[in-house]
Every structure is written in structure tokens, then in C-alpha cells.
Amino acid sequence: MKDKRDQLRTPHEWDWFDKPKNRRLLWILLWSACVLSVVAELFIEREPHFPADEYFGSYALIGFAACALFILFAKGIGYLLKVKSDYYDE
Amino acid sequence: MMSNLPPFVIFFVGAVLPFLFKGRVRNWLMIGVGAVGLWQVLSLDVGSTFDVQWLGYNLELMRVDGMSRPFGIIFTLSITAVFIYAMYMDESTPYVASCLYVGSALGAVFAGDLITLYLFWEIMAIASTFLVLLRRRKQTYGSAYRYVLVHIFGGLILLFGILLTISATGSTTFDASVFHTQSVGSWLVLVGFLINAAVPPMSAWLSDAYPEATVFGGIVLSAYTTKTAVYTLLRGFAGWEILIVIGCIMSIYGIVYALLENDMRRILAYSIINQVGFMICGAGIGTELAINGAIAHAFCHIIYKALLWMSAGAVLYRTGTAKCTELGGLYKSMPTTMILGTIGALAISSVPGTSGFTSKTLILMAASEQHLMWPWLILEMASAGVFLHAGIKFPYFVFFDKDRGLRPKKALPCMTVGMMVLAFFCLFLGIFPNVLYSILPYQDMFADGSFTVFKAEKVVTQMQLLLFSGLVFFLFLKLLKRTDTISLDTDWFYRKAGKWFFARCANLLNGINEWAYQTFAQRLPDSLYQLFNQGPARLTVVLLTPFWKFRGHEKERMEIGRTEIYRRALLGIYPVGIAAAFVAIFFVILYLT
Known part of the structure; x- marks a missing residue:
């Protein structure tokens, strides 16, 4: 696979996202952006409407929990619903 | 531009152009059609209408207000961009289908009455089917077939609801007021709208058909059917x-x-x-x-x-x-x-x-x-x-x-x-x-200029x-x-379960059919034949056997007697004396009863 890729790669090809160093940088950026978004909440005034959003960082929690739930639920229900892509073909 | 021309006309006329022009000229002209459509929608004043009389009904072919105008603007804007994207196409049919599709979607959102809405609703269903069909693969034909069946079904429910609503209220106007009674008619109209809005469990037509369409078809389809349904829900059923x-x-x-x-x-x-x-x-x-x-x-x-x-x-x-x-x-x-x-x-x-x-x-x-x-x-x-x-x-x-x-x-x-x-x-x-x-309908909240999402x-x-x-x-x-993999959606019920149900029904009903044939056409006549043919002889033999035994007949003699009785019964010949005796017995029975 790697050889094939090297063959295909033209000298000027843009492969920034493939380099492990850059991937690590992106991870650092993602984590720091997450932290920054929570820290920023210290400096703003909030007008909570519901018990669910009155806590500090509740949106971060909603985002995290909701997505984790969706992924796990989809994974679980996938065992039931996923079929080979030629399922309807015969 | 004519100040009062319903925008759908521009696209219906545009649908004719691909028959007259070919190649790049046609492709440029189609972009022009989109742009002219956009220009026309933008130049329509809020409040303008276009009415015609038909079969004693007043059809409001166009009603421009704060709610329909944004939909008109975005429908025409997006199709113009899509036609630019589609400059590579060297085919006329997708252009014709998409012009009819977009035109009827515009017709539906600008429709002021239920009859006009229904007519455009159905044209939209048919025109969009062609956008799916055009990929010309076997799977696509199946998807398009299911797509159009679901929409015909939805259209019929809508039609039924509209007829009930019109006869109950006496009004053909398409407005929230005709549905607020929550009668059966209102609910049927709502279901008709919801089917086009791809509400589960009636949503599988979308995920079944759109990904099967051509590159161009998929882009065009993504915008109009569901959003027209959203418009009709906002117009007729807001607050439900x-x-x-x-x-x-x-x-x-x-x-x-x-x-x-x-x-x-x-x-x-x-x-x-x-x-x-x-x-x-x-x-x-x-x-x-x-x-x-x-x-x-x-x-x-x-x-x-x-x-x-x-x-x-x-x-x-x-x-x-x-x-x-x-x-x-x-x-x-x-x-x-x-x-x-x-x-x-x-x-x-x-x-x-x-x-x-x-x-x-x-x-x-x-x-x-x-x-x-x-x-x-x-x-x-x-x-x-x-x-x-x-x-x-x-x-x-x-x-x-x-x-x-x-x-x-x-x-x-x-x-x-x-x-x-x-x-x-x-x-x-x-x-x-x-x-x-x-361009949104309710401007009061923006009036003082302080409203911002930022x-x-x-x-x-x-x-x-x-x-x-x-x-x-x-x-x-x-x-x-x-x-x-793919994931099973509600279309499984009409693609697999339907087939399974059909096969089971075929098995069951054909089984009953076969059993009935065997029993009533084959076995029953046979046994009746046996009964009437050999029954009397057998009965005679059964009755006579004790007498023969009593008189001490041997087996051989009894066998000869039995054969003789069967032969006579089969041929229907009896000695005159016996026949006369039977007749006498018969009369006695008659007399006694």
C-alpha cells in the first residue's frame, strides 16, 4: 500500500494532513480549542432558560454526552440494521 | 419583466428550450432561465396575486406574501447555481425534468388555493421521478418506481383531505383557518404534507431514491420536495x-x-x-x-x-x-x-x-x-x-x-x-x-435593529x-x-417484508386451492362413484354373508355368490323375480311412510 502511494505521489502533492507531526498538532489544537471555549464562558454573561443549561459548561457537556450517546446508540442498533450493500439486489 | 407573471410560467416555458437548442447554447440558456426566474421573484411585490376562473372555482395561481416570497427567492437562486454547476451536461432530459420540477415547486409555494396547490404538487412528483430515473441503472429503476408509488399514495391522501376540507368549509383558500377545526380532512391533508416532508416512517422514499439519482438529479432533488412540504406545514399547520x-x-x-x-x-x-x-x-x-x-x-x-x-x-x-x-x-x-x-x-x-x-x-x-x-x-x-x-x-x-x-x-x-x-x-x-x-414574514422583532444572533x-x-x-x-x-453496508429503513417493509408476505400468501392460498382441487374435483367424485356403483352390491353381500354362513356354505361357494352379486350390480341385471320383489318392497316402504 505504501509503495503504491509513493508511486502515485507527485512531487508537488499536498499531503500536510498525512504527516504524523501535523496530526499531532491538530490534536493539540482541538484540545486547546475545547478548553478555550469553556474558559471563555468565565468572561460572558449567561441567561439560562432551563435547569439543563444553568450550569457552567453545560453546553460542552450536552455536546459531549449527546455525541457519545449517538455514536454508541448507532453502534448498538447497527448490529440490528446493518446489512451487506447488495442485500436488496437478488 | 411583467409585474404580475407567476414565476412558474418562466420555468415551464424554460422546459421547452432544451427541445429547441442543443449543447452549450442550451446550457447557457438554462442558466438564463434560472436567473430570469430569480429576477422575476425578486421584482414581485408582496401582496400581488394572479387569479383565473376554472370550473366555477377561483384559482389563485399566485399569492406573494412574506411567507411564500423567501421560498420563491431561494428556489430560483439555488437552481441558477445548480445550472451553472451542470454546464458539463450534454443531455436535454434532465433540464426538462428539472425545469418542470422547480416550476411546479414554485407553483406550489405561490399557490393561494388548495386546488392549485394540489395540481402543482402532483406535477412535482412526476417531474422529480425523471430526475431519479435518468441514472439508467437497474437499482435506479426500482428506486424510482417505489419513489413515484409513495408520492402517488401521498398525493391521493392529500387529494382526499382537500376534497373533505373544501366540502366542509366551502372555501378553497389555502390558509391555516381552513384546518383549525382539526377535522378528518385537515388530518388527511397534514398526512399528505408530512409524507412529502419525509417524516418517518414515511421517509424511506428519500433515502432510497435520492442517493440513486444522477449527480445532477441528487443536487436538484435535495432542495424542493421537502422544503415545499415545510412551507405548506408553516402555512397551514403552524402551532400544531x-x-x-x-x-x-x-x-x-x-x-x-x-x-x-x-x-x-x-x-x-x-x-x-x-x-x-x-x-x-x-x-x-x-x-x-x-x-x-x-x-x-x-x-x-x-x-x-x-x-x-x-x-x-x-x-x-x-x-x-x-x-x-x-x-x-x-x-x-x-x-x-x-x-x-x-x-x-x-x-x-x-x-x-x-x-x-x-x-x-x-x-x-x-x-x-x-x-x-x-x-x-x-x-x-x-x-x-x-x-x-x-x-x-x-x-x-x-x-x-x-x-x-x-x-x-x-x-x-x-x-x-x-x-x-x-x-x-x-x-x-x-x-x-x-x-x-x-425578507422574513414577521418584521416586528427586527424593527428596532437591536436583534442579533451574535x-x-x-x-x-x-x-x-x-x-x-x-x-x-x-x-x-x-x-x-x-x-x-447499508442500513435497513422502513422501505424494508415494502421491499422485503412485502415480498415475504406475498410468498407466504401465495403458499397458503395455493395450498388451499390445491387441497380443494384434490378433494372436491378428484377424490370426492371418485368416492361417490364407488359408493353408488358398488355400495348396493357390498351392502347385499354384507347382509347375505351371515345367511350363507348359517346355511353352512363353504368359502368357494360364498366367493362365487359374491362375484355373481357384484357382476349383477355392475351390469344392472337381476332375475325378473328379484326385480319384482324389490319393487314390492319399495311400494311397501312408500306405503308405510
């Missing part, structure tokens, strides 16, 4: 609480299925269901802010969803596959498509500064203003889920992830220009939301929600690994 529930279910349903899918266009198809869920929720909340929000969201959605379908279409056009398991690493060979597709992905995720933030925030604000905690929470969760499935999953698995060695050429220049137009609007409406707000609170909380969703995506990446 059941729509809040339906909207919430749709928004979650779309996310879960989009997470399961492998085909990039199926991901985007399920994402439409998710997005329409937000709009239907807005319709259900029904306040001025919510209706403004739903319309704004439909407006922005059409732009970014068409952009996403365009970028997926460019990838499909160049690589010949739509499966995430076969794609990946395309940012190297299709960087422009990647950047433009990502702008669409950010817009659908409503990142502040993009059009999605401009519009979706209004719906969420409406939910919290009405203190609807659960709908609000579900929509916030769904917003996080949107970023997960459309905002990151789609671009990540197509343009990044594992390099599978695909080195397609860049998207065609016309495709890139088409995408750029829409990407521009994604950003423009995100940075200047007031341009969009100024409050520090809104921006920060939205960024928190999205960044942590993104974090989850990359932390759970292993669980999201693509498999070459």
Missing part, C-alpha cells in the same frame, strides 16, 4: 403541537441513520431528514420567531445542502464511487472541492459566521422563549449530532481519513464555479444575517457544543469505522 414531537423525532432519526451509512450521498440524504426536523419543530412551536426561524433555516439549508450534494457529486463524477469505504484522502487531488464542501459542512453545523448559525439559532431561541425544555434540549443535542454526521463525518471520510490511492482529476471548472456561488452565500448570510432577516453567550455556547462534538468524533473514531 404534534409537529414539535415529529420534528424532534426526525432530527434524531436522521442523525442515527447518517452515522450508520457508508454511502456519502445516503449520509447527506439522512441529513436532509434531520434538518427538516428542525424546520418542522419550528412550525410546531408556531410563534412568529419560530416561523421566521423555520423559513430562514429552509433558506439556508437549501444553499448548504445543495453545496454538500455538489461536492459529493463532483467526487462521484470523478471517482465513480460514493462509498466511504472506497474513498479517502481526496484532499490531495481535489483540494478546492474539499474546501468548498467543508464550507457547506461548517454551515450545516451552524458554526458562528456561517448561514446555519444565522437561521438555526432562531428556532432554538423560539423553543427557549416558549420554555419548551425537552424540545430545546433535543434540538441542541441534534445540533451537536449534525456536526458529528454532516459536519465532520462526511468531509473526513471522503477527503481525509485513509489515502486509498485514488488520484482523480479536479472537479470540472463549471462545478467549481457553481459550488463557489453557494459557498459565498453560506458565508455571506452567516456574516450578514440581516440580509436574510429582512451575542457573546450564543457564540461561546455554540462553540462549546460543536468543539466537544468534534472531540467525541475523534475520540470515538474506532467505533465509527466504515463498513460496506
